[in-house]
Amino acid sequence: MSLSRSVVKMAIIKYCFHHFVYLFHRLYDWIKTMDRDNIQAEISLLSDMEVENERNAGGVHQHHNSDYNLSVVKKCGHTAKSFCFMVATTLVFFITGLLVGYTAHRRKETSPVCSASVLPFERAVAPETGAAPLMDWDKVKSLLNQRLTAAKIETAFSEFSKPSHRAGSPEDDYLGNKVLQRFKDYGMNTWNDEHFVKVQDPPASGSNRIIYKNDPEERPKGFLSYSGNGSVKGAALYACYGQESDFRLLRDKNINMNGRVMLVRAGKISFAEKVANAAKVNASAVLIYPDPADYSIGETTDLYGHVHLGSGDPYTPGFPSINHTQFPPVEPSGLPNIPAQTITSAMATKILWKLGGQSLPEGWEGFHKLGNENDTISVEVNNFLTEKKINNVFGVVKGLVDADRYVVIGAQRDAWGPGFAASTVGTSVLVELARSVSDMVEHDGFKPRRSIVFASWSAGEYGSVGATEWLEGYLSSLGMKAFSYINLDGIVTGTHLAASPLMHTLIEKALNEFILWGFILFCYSLEPMQMDNTAYPFLAFSGIPSMSFRFTSGRSSYQYLGTLLDTQEKLNAATSSQVPQLAAAAGRFAGSIALRLVHDHLLQMNLRKYDKVIRFNVAKINAKIKAVQKVSRALSTAASFSRASRILETNIQNSNLDDIKMCRIINDQIMMVERNFLSPYVSVREIPFRHILLGVGSHTLKALPNHLDALKADNSKATADLFWSQLALATLTIQSSANSLAGDIWSLDNEI
Secondary structure: OOHHHHHHHHHHHHHHHHHHHHHHHHHHHHHHHHHHHOHHHHHHHOOOHHHHHHHOHHHOOOOHHHHHHHHHHHHOOOOHHHHHHHHHHHHHHHHHHHHHHHHHHHHHHHOOOOOOOOOHHHOOOOOOOOOOOOOOHHHHHHHHHHHOOHHHHHHHHHHOOOOOEOOOOHHHHHHHHHHHHHHHHOOOEEEEEEEEEEEEEOOOOOOOEEEEOOOOOEOOOOEEEOOOOEEEEEEEEEOOOOOHHHHHHHHHOOOOOOOOEEEEEOEOEOHHHHHHHHHHOOOOEEEEEOOOOOOOOOOOOOOEEEOOOOOOOOOOOOOOOOOOOOOOOOOOOOOOOOOEEEOOHHHHHHHHOOOOOOOOOOOOOOOOOOOOOOOEEEEEEOOEEEEEEEEEEEEEEOOOOEEEEEEEEEEEOOEOOOOHHHHHHHHHHHHHHHHHHHHHHHHOOOOOOEEEEEEEEOOOOOOOHHHHHHHHHOHHHHHHHEEEEEEOOOOOOOOEEEEOHHHHHHHHHHHHHOOOOOOOOOOOOOEOOOOOOOHHHHHHHOOOOEEEEEOOOOOOOOOOOOOOOOOHHHHHHHOOOOHHHHHHHHHHHHHHHHHHHHHOOOOOOOOHHHHHHHHHHHHHHHHHHOOOOOOHHHHHHHHHHHHHHHHHHHHHHOOOOOOHHHHHHHHHHHHHHHHOOEOOOOOOOOOOOOEOOOOOOOOOOOHHHHHHHHHHOOOOOOOHHHHHHHHHHHHHHHHHHHHHHHOOHHHOOOOO
16 A cells, blocks of 8 residues: 555544544533433423423424434433443444554555465464564674683683593593583583494404515504405505596506505595495405695504495494394495505505506606506404494573574584594584573573574594484484584684585675684685585485585695594694684684574575576586487476575565564475485485485486496496486476475476
């Protein structure tokens, strides 16, 4: 309704009101006159009604309505003043009803429509109110910067440092209890999550060993958990970083890789991926070393890690490792059947310089050879399997509007040795961030709409075991309630930033408005999230938008992760003794992301980012099969997702932010996008990372071009029917995500 129409309506109401008041006064004056003249007539009226009627017959024609009403009052035994009071009361109720009706009509006309899923009859109902009052966002950031300081974090460093705190050890439990107590001190609701997990540790007596030809045996102290055990002997073959592309180069040189012992440099990809790639070409064992060109950690420094191609306890794939739970025996998931071992740079150098055979492929660094058939190496691995009790520790700052929707902030607590950069820094920032947010709520008037869960994980060094077991235990509910995960592991060790595409815009805005107090972020462009990142199972296994990042004050990354030399002294040397300042800056950045997600009415997630990812993958597939058949279904599905995301964005722009119910509906639609990219057509036990865009396996969109390449190469394992089946299932999964954006069933376009 326009402003002029509103003014006219209000003027009419005012005129009617004043007119009724005027008539009321005239009526009242007339009644008083009648009272004086006819008081005796009223008395005689009780005995002779007809006489009185005749006596007043002359006034019937002039004041018909007034005389009629007066006679009714007299019949009821009331005076004229009582009648006046009744008329006044009726008039007041009439005017009040008219004003209330107009106000309700006006509100209905001017309230914005929040979503296409709102039914017409629902619009007449007043929107729900009572939302938590918003604090100015600049004030929220200012309060966080004041509360989270370098001095406080530096104090926490000494509190959460231990020379050794391997998962399940008494030191690990001690630190976990300390974190739990701090959460309690801050007034948070706390709980813990206990699991009994199976892990591999190095031999209890003796050590693993390697022997090159007739040289003296070497006994490295480092180890790779979940390696295959046993003794093997084979010819050495240098395979650079052990990537799939490296093995293709070796195959192109017609080199026999069957039964070879692969010498592989650390870096580029995870230990688990290196071993898995070697196993695909029928290698007999894998030796991984830190090359001096990549690592400046000393010739005798050992590496520690794991080779589980996945996360969590591999002996309970897809379900949590809970004590006394009886499951039938299952095959472990993602474990290699070949031995894998780390060796020092000095051990590797002795072997590499003695290798014969062909020269290195173009682009590979080094002056040695690839290895000959007579360059034999014996590898013996005797790791032992053990069960450990681990505890995850939690605290929560509850939201005031949607308390059952939450962002999770987590950090690994365990380490192979001191693990200062790997776990101490992250744990300290986690605890101090929890204190800061709690103080903001209790003392500064900050009122989060949604909750923040702070989590301290155990067994992170074995492959995000604690975090994944928690996800497996609450898989059905977390995907509906947790809308983001922020990883604090190794946050001051390099230049790294990886996240779900839904969070890209939010992160970029935070970086643009965030001042790192004099520190420079080098190369903070977003990159794909790797499998060995704790945030990865949240994203690819549970469908929760996640992010991970690392800050540094220089251009090089910290190199002592996964070693026993990961100490405060080493990290100080790598950061010019600015660890507390860097940690505070990283904590403020993570905190600003989390607080933004619980502060605003609507979740700051950009749906269009996935639109670009889908279209990129579809274009890549079409480019390979264009000459065979047009993939119209994939293109229409991509278009469906694009249309649905645009419609939801329009609804968001038109939404009434005071309508709690509608904001919750929109936020739930946004949360379901990531979850609906998890393929429902594969088993979580066999393929845990089911995300069709960011996961791992033949069900993903990025695997389809590889399948076409295999068809072109006449690979017997690749068939056209299998390709079309995988494409159809991927198409249905994307359409399902588009349908969730559309909302109600009657809003779906059904274009597949």
